[in-house]
Amino acid sequence: MNIDWLEWLGYLASLIVLISLLMSSILKLRWINLVGSSIFSLYGFLIGALPVGFMNLGIAIINVYYLTRIYSSSKEYFKMLEIESNTEYFKYFLDFYKEEIRKFSDKTAFNVNDMTVSFFILRNMVPAGLFLASKHDEKTLKIELDFVIPEYRDFKTGTYIFQDRKEYFLERGYTRFISYSDIEGHQKYLTRVGFEEKTDDKGNKFYEKTIK
Template identity: 30%
Template structure:
């Protein structure tokens, strides 16, 4: 029974750890594992109220994990709004998450020349990200910011901005570029939204607007 006591403590610890997670997907995964372990432990020692409670929690976690995975690429769930560079909502996002933005985009500054195109990504009434593109001249748009809030860091809401290439063509862009050497996780995302590696970074052609 000593081993089962350890198992029970592990399950409880995982449930507690899950509550400290800002990322919604990570929270659900850790909470599910903890709830399943806690359910098994309480069944073995026959504490049925807690077994049922944790079992229901596990079912709820599975439901949300399936739903989140199903909706992560659904344009009916995520929306994109093009906004002016001085838009209050965009500025609020940039100011509220300034330290986090500096961590992932150290070269970005809201004080730089006004961007040619700015977008915010929403999920319902929740602001989940922003994409800022500045002109580099000769039809080239430099992606200076492609940011996701910590809660949705496990998802890629920025992809909904790139789905409609017409918004970039309307600003006179023929190519989009991302400089530097992104992390492995970021390169997978860039490939998924149409960028390809070049000698100077990453590049994506913009189809001519119809």
């Protein structure tokens, strides 16, 4: 059976759109769907199927609109909500997202009483993330968990913690963060928010960020 290149283009567009629907991150979904709908639109026009071409062109424009809103939004509201004990909500949050947490941490159970710093990150009043850190030395916090729920993984939360709210840590005398991680996805996140790869005295790899 011979399949010409236009049919392959249609199959490719269909596959990309299908992949986009598997994304838990809204940002990734929009970008991948934009690519798929654009190719599908081109495919529709090339084969003379104008309804297919125009419909997918419209979908592509909608994706561009929402991506523009995501990247240009200056009205989002962030807030740290400190956690003082192992509340029922804290335990439920960890349990609900335990499979996602495993993608960034080798632990899914944490005790607030063991932490020096612990807070939820609210994004437009939605609990978008959880930050837990213990004291490593007088000026260093060891990050035990820095987790953001799938819908908000666009690095804005990390920027909020380590840049916009760095005074929160400086006022408490902390100027350095360290994080040990063997998980590739977490390592990429740490690098993206300004951590540098280091090696400790025992030859173990870790990531470090300083603020001032």
